[in-house]
Amino acid sequence: MSLRQRRLSKAEGRLNLNLLSQTQNRLKDHNMSSARRHWLDAMLKIKTLEDPWEKFHLEELKVESAIRYRYNALKKKWSEDLVQVKMEDVSFNHGAMRQCFRLKKLSNFTHSDDWKHAQNYVAKRYFEDVSRDVYFEDVKLQMDTKLWGEEYNRHNPPKKVDIFQMYILEFHKRAEKPIYHLEHFIEGDYTKYNSNSGYVDEHLRLTPQAFSHFTFERSGHQLIVVDIQGVGDLYTDPQIHTADGIEYGDGNLGPKGMALFFHSHCCNSICHGLNLSPFDLYLSERRNLVNPTSIMAMSPLTQVRGNEEMVICASPLEQHDLTNLLARSKSSHSSSNSTDDESMSIGSPLNLLRSPRIRFTSESETSMTEEEEKLAFAEIIGKRHRPSCVIKEKDICHLNMNSEDSVLGQIHHEMAKYHEIGRFLLTPDCPIDWDSALFHEKHAAELGVLEALITMARLYLGLPRDVLTECPQEVDIDKGLTYMTLAAENGDRDSMLHLAKAFETGNCLGTCRSKCWTTSMFWYNQAIQSIENDNTGAYDSTMHSPLHQLLAAQAHMFLVGGFGIEKDPQRAGDLYTEAADAATESMNGRMACKYYTLAEEAWAECEDE
Structure with missing residues (x-):
């Protein structure tokens, strides 16, 4: 960059700072919202911060063209565009599953080639070869979670949440056309607040646990967002458990994962403020929630189906004055900080104080009908709300x-x-x-x-x-x-048979019930109907109490009569014949002969009468 360009850049920076400072003062004078003031404070900090990656000289790397894929969670659609990037060849950090690369990207809204001032990103790639669908599913999961974050914020909790924006980046001009996850870089102290398999640490924050609880009730029990981790209330790499256990990868543990969360979740003041109902726990379980000294510390790492970690109970809640935490945020971020495979930790606790909350436009905000779409989504979700x-x-x-x-x-x-x-x-x-x-x-x-x-x-x-x-x-x-x-x-067939036989014999009926062949006949018919519905009447060698036995039991009751059933030898003979046919179909010739004989004897009684 020439001396003249550097001078112009510095002058432009000073002008922007002055304009922002004046705007902020005007907004404060007009009693603007706390969220707006925080946003302006953040913008001021952005202009004053030095580039944390300046020493790595990414601007000296070669320029590459790549396809960026973005997901709109409201429309359930993907879009793509071309971007210019510079990325390091060697990863600067890694976790158990992915490695991270520093990357700079030029804005598509400017025509400047000033790479020193290009935005910092982190590109993440799995160590092992995985299907392209895995990358796209990861983005879909995170952007769906972002939509739930916006729904949570709409209910004005004490502290708003935000989910980091995530994209897919494909280097289409390389021979192998590799793809990466792309996230904005932000410095800060990365923390994991809960896992997808029950780990909860409410010593740290109240908001993450309340957010998970909120998504469960607001979705009508159809899903819960867990694996909450990130910098402050900027979350990344979440996991979603769904009622059917479908979608969202192997980390979706279904109702099992939901059970693990609620066993370790103790409703806090934010849950109460959002009118979330406590999940029912037994007395000893509730006692353990507030007795952390007896709980074994377990790993908070994300688990996959069939390999969930041991759950731990929640620790006692911290005490905070929440009246000053009314900053509304809808920004989209990404963190490069982690201690596991989801993100990479490079920051210190002080970094969070220095790092602004940069706002990047959400992919759900690109439509002219965005507000209508969000209102429609909120209306649909509102009708599905169910307490815990x-x-x-x-x-x-x-x-x-x-x-x-x-x-x-x-x-x-x-x-x-x-x-x-x-x-x-x-x-x-x-x-x-x-x-x-x-x-x-x-x-x-x-x-x-x-x-x-x-x-x-x-x-x-x-x-x-x-x-x-x-x-x-x-x-x-x-x-x-x-x-x-x-x-x-x-619809349980074994239960039908147990009731049928109990009312037929009069055994094990307790004090409230007595022998009743009418009731027995009803349950035998239900059991027979279940055979016809499940097996189209066909014989199954593994079937308990096959069809011919049930028909024979009914025939016997009609042959003898009593206990609410009128004696009917004709009906008994017909049922014995059906039982014989069923036994023949099941290749039980001995029982078939027996039932044919009993049918003849029953019909003989009709002739005698």
């Missing part, structure tokens, strides 16, 4: 006449299973907290989770079960049959 507590969820399920798909119930069921395998033990030698496990399984059953209903039924009846196999519980036939009935009504 069971009592309110039960009311919603009752109104909708549909509880079997309750995500909240699935979360409680997963939490019960985690207790059973010792996932939440404070120390390895602690006994299983069966009271907490039973607490969550009961809640799951109340919300219509079929597996939980079956577990509670067999638990109270003293029968073998797949979940809570060692959980101690006194036998209570009445409660067990109540749960068994609910399971049968929700």
Whole structure:
């Protein structure tokens, strides 16, 4: 750069500083919002800060043309443009999965070739060869999270949040056409506030945990944003758990991940201020949330499906005066600071004080109908809002006449299973907290989770079960049959058969029920219908109580009569014949012969009459 150019650059800088200072004073005089004043303060700092990468002389590197892909979370569309960049060949830091490269990019809105003043970026690339789709899914996840951050800010929390902008950068002129994640560089102390598998540290901040809780309720339990990490309230590389466990990569642990978060989350003042309802925990679990000395410190690293880390409980909450934290921010950032594979740490705690919060235009802000789109999104999301507590969820399920798909119930069921395998033990030698496990399984059953209903039924009846196999519980036939009935009504065939046989024989009916062949006949018919629905009537060699046995049981009741069933030998003969045909189809010739004989005997009684 010539001497004249340097002088003009300095003069332009002084002019910009003067204009910004004057503008800031005018806005303060007019009692503008706190967020606006913070923004102007940040702009002043930008102009006064030196380039932290000046000593690396990136401006001396060769210029490369690259394709930049940007994702619009509102429109669910991708756009692309050409950019001019200079990037180092050797990474300056790395984590477990990705390596980082310093990069400068010229603005597409200027025609200057002043690389010394070009913006700083961090380009990240996976060590291992991964599909291009992985890079694009990562961007989609982060930009979807940014949209949820804007929805969170719309509810005026004490401290606004922002998600770093992320792009895809493809060097299309290189032979291998490599692609990178591209993020704005910002100095600061990188912190991980929670993980995707239950790690929560509420000693540090209240906002990240409240943000995660908010996304769960505001999405109607369809997702939760976790793995909150970044500089202050500028977050990067989040993870989303969804109700169906689909999309957003292997870090999406589904309801299991949601259970891990809520077991370690203690609602704080921001949660209360946003009217978020506390997740139901047992007394001992709530006690552990405020007793950090008994909790083992676990790794906060992101985990993938099948390899989740041990959960820890939340630590006591810090105390802050939140009245002065009303700075609204919608900026988009990226951090190069990390201690794991998500970002790379190079800053110090003091860097955050020096580094401004630079605002970069969000990809959801490029449309002329942006505000209408955001309002429409907020309206849709507002209709899906569901509390985190069971009592309110039960009311919603009752109104909708549909509880079997309750995500909240699935979360409680997963939490019960985690207790059973010792996932939440404070120390390895602690006994299983069966009271907490039973607490969550009961809640799951109340919300219509079929597996939980079956577990509670067999638990109270003293029968073998797949979940809570060692959980101690006194036998209570009445409660067990109540749960068994609910399971049968929700389509469990084994429960239908248990009820049919119990009402047929009169065994194990407790004090509230008595032998009733009419009820038995009903459940046998339901079980037969379930066979026809699931197997189109075909024989299955692995089937428990095959069709011919059920038909024969009904035939016997019509042949004998009683307990609400009128004797009908003709109907009995017909059912025995159907049973014989079913046995023949299942290649059980011996039983087929038996049923044909019984059919003839039943019809003989009709002739005698």
